Amino acid sequence: MSAASDLVSRVAALLAHPGVEARPRAASAGAWPLDLAEPPDVAALYAAADGLALPDGTQILPRGELARATAWLTEERSLDWAHDLLVVGEREDLVIVLDLDAAGARAGGGVLEVPTDGLASFQRVARSLVGYLERRLGVAGAEAASPEVRAREAAARRDLPALAEALAEAMYPGAERQVAHAALTLGVLLSERGDEAALDAFARSVEARVAAAARGAAAPERLAAWRACEIAAREAGAEAIAAACAARGRGAGEGRGGA
Known part of the structure; x- marks a missing residue:
């Protein structure tokens, strides 16, 4: 057809x-x-x-x-x-x-x-x-939703493949907070597997949070975001990844970036 x-x-x-x-x-x-x-x-x-x-x-x-x-x-x-x-x-x-x-x-x-x-x-x-x-x-076999919606739904289901697929697509301007949450969730799921790709997901979450921050608030937001990633990785049982997040957070706090 x-x-x-x-x-x-x-x-x-x-x-x-x-x-x-x-x-x-x-x-x-x-x-x-x-x-x-x-x-x-x-x-x-x-x-x-x-x-x-x-x-x-x-x-x-x-x-x-x-x-x-x-x-x-x-x-x-x-x-x-x-x-x-x-x-x-x-x-x-x-x-x-x-x-x-x-x-x-x-x-x-x-x-x-x-x-x-x-x-x-x-x-x-x-x-x-x-x-x-x-x-x-609710039509059966409906066209896929936007990647922003799919990322949100996949994060709620903790569906790693679907979440990674949605986050691989270009996101609409203004969706930074959604992206930050979805990428954080992806980082957690990868951390639970001990997959060091979690650091890339956490870095994306950090940068999305920074992009959504108010003017002049980028530095403290970056520091807080890396701290959230560190906590999430530790709760997932990935101590090495948590330590890497902590190191990046320290770098952010010292004004050396962190992503």
Whole structure:
């Protein structure tokens, strides 16, 4: 099956899902609002329905309303959003945004959830809009979530292979605290095996924490982060790795780095 045929089948399955309401079940007459290419999955969705609603309250706007919704929100809230961010829907107190990442500066973009009371706090949850809807509906065999979501879920399960795989992908800007926690968990799992690769995972956790720190707080944050890694390694029974973390922490405290 070709990629285009696969998308058509996936969209048809979404629209046939119980409780999904399409508006209407016909191709959108609205024009794609950007001078960037419309993603294939978005085009396939609007070729079948001009917006839809899911049972959980998720609303995808008609294509002709995307530009107006984006302009209204950015002007009303005085938002300095990139030109390739487009409001495509909403759910309760969240805005659903499609990031086309035309310049390749934001890890390939994808579908973001943004709280209405924090419209600069982007959380990437999916790579594509169809994939996002599949996951909201719990469709079997749905497209994989964003690496940020997969890392969080793998860390919660303590699934080392899945966690390492997710962390190997580029992470969306602003996900540093999530990355720090996931990398710390990976370091713990590797420490439990006595695998010295744990140090690399801990170093990534440290750097992610430092990246998320307030201006001027990098040095104490680095020191605290290495201390947290030392404690985690020791609790995992990896004394040699804990000692290495302690040494790096001392180096950070003396102003010599530590990662």
